[in-house]
Amino acid sequence: MxxxxxxxxxxxxxxxxxxxxxxxxxxxxxxxxxxxxxxxAVTTAVISLYMPPIYMAxxxxxxxxxxSSSMASQIMSQLGGLGAIVGSTAGIKTPNDFYIEVLKSxxxxxxxxxxxxxxxxxxxxxxxxxxxxxxxALKAKDDKKSGIMTIGIENKDPKMAADIxxxxxDELKNFNRGFAVTEAAQRRLFFEEQLKDAKESLIKSEESIxxxxxxxxxxxxxxxxxxxxxxxxxxxxxIAAKEVELKVMKTYATPRNPDTQKAEEEIKGLRExxxxxxxxxxxxxxxxLISTDIMPxxxxxxxxxxxxFKYHETLYxxxxxxxxxxxxxxxxxxxxxQVIDKAIPPENRIKPKRRQMVMIAxxxxxxxxxxxxxxxxxxxxERERFKDKGIK
Numbered sequence: 001m002x003x004x005x006x007x008x009x010x011x012x013x014x015x016x017x018x019x020x021x022x023x024x025x026x027x028x029x030x031x032x033x034x035x036x037x038x039x040x041a042v043t044t045a046v047i048s049l050y051m052p053p054i055y056m057a058x059x060x061x062x063x064x065x066x067x068s069s070s071m072a073s074q075i076m077s078q079l080g081g082l083g084a085i086v087g088s089t090a091g092i093k094t095p096n097d098f099y100i101e102v103l104k105s106x107x108x109x110x111x112x113x114x115x116x117x118x119x120x121x122x123x124x125x126x127x128x129x130x131x132x133x134x135x136x137a138l139k140a141k142d143d144k145k146s147g148i149m150t151i152g153i154e155n156k157d158p159k160m161a162a163d164i165x166x167x168x169x170d171e172l173k174n175f176n177r178g179f180a181v182t183e184a185a186q187r188r189l190f191f192e193e194q195l196k197d198a199k200e201s202l203i204k205s206e207e208s209i210x211x212x213x214x215x216x217x218x219x220x221x222x223x224x225x226x227x228x229x230x231x232x233x234x235x236x237x238x239i240a241a242k243e244v245e246l247k248v249m250k251t252y253a254t255p256r257n258p259d260t261q262k263a264e265e266e267i268k269g270l271r272e273x274x275x276x277x278x279x280x281x282x283x284x285x286x287x288x289l290i291s292t293d294i295m296p297x298x299x300x301x302x303x304x305x306x307x308x309f310k311y312h313e314t315l316y317x318x319x320x321x322x323x324x325x326x327x328x329x330x331x332x333x334x335x336x337x338q339v340i341d342k343a344i345p346p347e348n349r350i351k352p353k354r355r356q357m358v359m360i361a362x363x364x365x366x367x368x369x370x371x372x373x374x375x376x377x378x379x380x381x382e383r384e385r386f387k388d389k390g391i392k
Contacts, residue, residue: 022374029373036372040365045358054351056139057161058152059169059343063099064176064336096142096149099172103151108171109134116164138168148340158345165343173337184329190248191323198316205309212305233310235274240311241318242267 026033102108109131113119124130139152151168155161246263255261 025373025377026370029376033366033369033373036369037362037365040368041358041362044361045354048352048354048357051352052156053349054154054156055158055161055346055348056152056154056350057158057165057343057346058150058341059165059339060341061149061151061169061172062147062338062340063096063149063172096147099149100140100142102175103138103140103168103172104135106131108168108175111171112164112167115167116160121160137164151343153343154350158347162343162345169337169339176337184326187248188323188326188330191244191319191326194244195316195319195323198312198319202309202312202316205305205312209302209305209309212302230310232274233307234314235270236311237314237318239267239270239274240315241322242270244319245322 110127113127113130113134118124118134119127119130122130122133124133137154139154140149141152142149151165153161153165153168155164242263246260246267249257249260249263
């Protein structure tokens with residue numbers, strides 16, 4: 001016990017002696033330490049004076065908040081290049097994250113580069129080099145709470161920085177006009193394509209009936225046959241329209257979605273009604289109105305053509321109404337980018353931060369000089385030990 005206490009006191013005394021030795025070394029070489037520290041700080045200050053000032057212009061916007069991640073993945077796949085690389089939907093969690101990736105897409109970067117002739121400004125050898133420089137100058141961030149997104153651009157010219165930042169906002173607006181971001185826009189585009197096909201089919205049906213009548217003369221049906229014909233045509237058209245509506249739903253909803261399941265049940269019910277209307281009449285049929293064999297056999301071809309015409313006519317009318325409804329929804333939920341603060345030329349630079357650079361250089365120089373002093377002391381000690389042993 002007693003021996004252990006003596007050992008601890010001796011170890012503590014040795015530590016104190018070693019610490020004193022360190023301070024003695026530092027005090028002996030203090031002017032060297034001060035000189036290296038000052039030299040490093042002054043050199044950094046002089047270099048910072050020759051560094052060109054960098055300004056950052058910022059604009060604040062409120063992007064539309066209706067873009068889902070699935071819709072984002074569809075659009076990012078169309079942007080290609082840098083947008084396809086950085087726009088992986090695994091990292092896109094909010095609409096603002098999506099729009100930040102859109103800003104970094106190759107298409108938008110190229111538009112900005114061409115508009116401001118940034119290849120010459122950045123002294124880039126290729127378009128790719130200019131894209132990398134512009135992407136590095138672009139600082140986009142969003143506030144998760146407010147949904148406000150800030151777009152910042154770094155440039156040596158404050159006016160150029162503001163112009164480029166505002167140009168990015170314009171490109172974002174053009175992007176929203178050129179791509180269907182909202183669910184309503186997707187429905188409108190889908191119905192627009194279906195409407196074109198339905199119109200072409202309707203025109204062909206009209207021309208077919210007209211050609212038949214010109215060859216055979218005008219054929220008239222009785223009211224009962226006409227009612228059956230229109231009933232079948234209308235049901236077929238409703239089924240086709242419902243199937244189109246179901247396809248639209250499946251672009252943004254899962255098969256388990258209640259609306260999707262409801263549409264599937266409605267289509268099933270309409271098909272059953274169509275099957276009943278198409279049953280051949282017989283003595284067992286309780287309702288002779290829905291029997292198709294009452295139609296004159298001589299007008300079979302005319303009836304078939306008229307049925308197709310009525311089907312395409314009804315389908316076109318239904319799709320037209322759905323298209324107009326989707327168009328109104330799109331206009332109501334327009335994906336507009338609202339500018340809160342437009343970028344203006346900044347008055348103060350953000351780089352170089354001379355005071356911070358000098359302080360960091362001074363601290364670095366201090367540690368470097370202390371390390372140098374101890375290294376010199378170590379070399380001196382080794383030489384003295386070699387001399388004591390007779391080694392020169």
